[in-house]
Amino acid sequence: MKIIMISLDTLRASRLSGYGYGKPTSPYLDAIAKQGVLFERAFAGDIPTEVAHTGIFTGKVGLTTGIVSHGSDLTNLPKTVPWLPNMLRSAGFTTGAVDNLYQLKEWFARGYRYYINSVGGKRWIDGRTVNELAFPWLESHKDESFFLFLHYWDTHTPYLPPEKYIEPFYERGRNPFDPVNKSMEAAYNHMAYPFFKHHHYDLVGPVTDSAYYDALYDAEVRYLDDRLQELDAHLEVLGIREDTLVVLFGDHGESLTEHDIYWDHCGLYDQTVHVPVIMRWPGRIPAGRRVPGLVQHVDLLPTLLEAVRREAGPDIDTSKLGDPSGLDGRSLWPAIEGRADGTHETVYLSECAWQAARGIRTDRYKYIRTYDSGPFVRPACELYDLMADPEETVNLAEANPELAERFQSLIDTWVEEKLQGRGDPMKRQLEESGLPFRKRIEQILASAGLSWEDWRRDPRRERFDGAVRTHA
Template identity: 35%
Template sequence: MNKKTNIILFGIDSLRRDHMSSYGYHRLTTPHIDKLAEKGVLFKNHFSPSIPTTPGYASMLTGMDCFGTDIVALRHEGPMGDHVQTLAEVLNKQSYNTTCVGFSGNPSSRGFQNYLDYEAWQPDETGRCPKAENLNDVVIPELKRLAGEEAPFFLFIRHMDPHSPYLPPKPFERLFYDGDEKNPANQSLKALYEFKPFADFMKSWIPEGCTDSEYVDAQYDGALAYMDACIQNILTSVEALNIAEETLIVITSDHGETLNEHDCWYDHHGLYDHNLVVPLIIKYPGKVPEGVTVSSPTFIKDIMPTLLELIEIETDIPFDGESLVSQLNVTHESEKQPAEFYITECTWMRKHGWRTHEWKLICALEPDLHFKPEIELYNLKQDPLELNNQAEQEPETVQILMEKMNDYISAREKQTGRPNPMYKNLNWHGLDRGPFQSSQEAYDSMYIGSIHTARRLQAKQKKEQNV
């Protein structure tokens, strides 16, 4: 038995919490994760306030918010600053073996001893992409190697199944759909196909002639079910290796996903809750109670300090997040309202805002490609799907929330001694130019042409990686 605890962190990309049966979704998409949650703690209101991928993982793997990491954009320029330490770097100092799967070349993947990649984008000869099986072909041998070493290990695994293109293999592609996806009378994908920035990318993987958005939504759910089955392969290996009792397992995500909603089709931009609210499940036999649900608000920046406290490693890092260990023994749902917090996005639009338990304010820092209004305001209690913009009807609420947001920004800038990264990342789009002056300019400039282009946007060149 290892002297120290192993950690397996499933940092799943684009995992939408409300499409997991673990969280009450009506389709049985995650039965194996459901069983794991029954043996651990499920966090009901877990937020990733800065989307998309790059800032989300940076917060997950450092315990810092976007002011602490200085990372807000998908296309972050340069390495992550040396003023922060990654979880891998901390564990390396504690004589851990550390391996990262599916995340090489990203700023926040700094510090792992081993980097392994797998095919997570291109379809095979069947037209589908068995992403999770490709991952297992890499992960399971590495897991067995790590388990055979005397040192404890940290294994970080980035699944890509919930990230478009959604291409689960048979039978998962029709597990939740039994209609006619090519019905000419169905026009639910018409607006997507007319949206120039995304149309060619979506047509490169959505079947030719498909008209039904419910079919594409079902591909997402099928991808979750397929990934869930493959995750069980990994959990079975953990049991077979007799390391389950000494292994801390975490399942979470960098952000959620947009389906056929808000005109932000099958991506993860837009500061709506289906992108900001993500899963967090922790299982650790003997140290974490079984079957507990924590409903008080938690954040992605809390993950690293929580894991370090659970495995009894102390550091002098002044985390922005806080350990959740004190909440693990809650046996009833808390009535505590979600905290007020700052939210940011910098993928296809540069926006920020302020979220309370009742209201959400979204402010555009430059015109966006969807021609959305500069200010959006949603009453989350009356309008949980965020469909009715109340900015014009509630100017006083807009003013109050904007003042709270600006006061928070000023306070964090003073604390860190650095400007808000949302203000200084003016080349967030990677076009080597300044901010867009109009929505039409943004629409004409932002374009995903193919799966190849989408994959390039997800990864920095390895020569830029600082490990």
């Protein structure tokens, strides 16, 4: 049995043509979906990257594992927590990864016999590099039962696609550096500007047209799509395409100016928490199935364990997989086979990096409670009717306080049930260390002789740039 699990970092579902986008960003992903199953409403319960992947490989939400924050020095995942690569290796799979999450936390390397770090190159982590590292591994292990994790970062900032990929998504003759265009001013004068100046804006250049950044994102999606086509072609050449279970997912999406978030992945709005999930397994997963109901990241682990138990050959000892208790995820197989529409009627949401917030997402409503807004301006409570307002622009919390209170009560009960008397890790993070990304901005500001409070009063690009030059 062969499994390839593919993380498409920062890939927003609504930017794929298979999820309704009108531009040709993902023709090959669409083809894979037509050969298997596409989950129309899959959600990242915990964001961003570190907590999302921890949930995927444990089948447990952040409140269960205690991992709710990204980039925190306070977090630790005990080795006693069942971890998918560990489980599969114990059962007899050869396990490998082309990934760099180990640089975030050590637990992301657990369970792999072969861990290949993908960092490097002009584009930080290029999908072409991931393929160049993965293809020889596949050639060496194609005759074995294996689990391979591949992590593509192309749709993560900075967006630096090859030039030829940009033209189809940016209006011909339009000038991204037109001094008359002021659409970048809100981004350049945002509280988070000091961070993104170094990690994004300076790398792309003095862009004045915000539509150009959107085009760069679309171009990166298309570039990634081509790399996935190359991967699939290599599986065909090796003769293992038909035998391989392929699982593709976005760890979180990306906000492209919505909600005062400029090309980043924070906020519990659907732009960031609605992610693509696509699975293909010829002869085992029905082709062309689209699952309409709510599912979430933590459902992937129990789904893979069930797949192994169904299909594993004599070289795999399924009794060694164990039976992890306390999973928050549920197997997707009933939904895959048309016996259910999804796995959850309600998805709970959480973030603790740029902001600290919890939310709840149902078929119709989204409710968000913000505990620390970081560099953003947020109301304490937000309530959206997603049927009438899918872009989440009209906050109904004050107009419908009873419904808002009911959702808050559901969140409070859920938190209490998950913690089972343990301390709240989000509360600990805020009290003992603060928001990790606020600390990053504070460090950058301090290097320019500015304080957080001073910058909050007057966050102007020219002022920060001038302070950097003066301080230097």
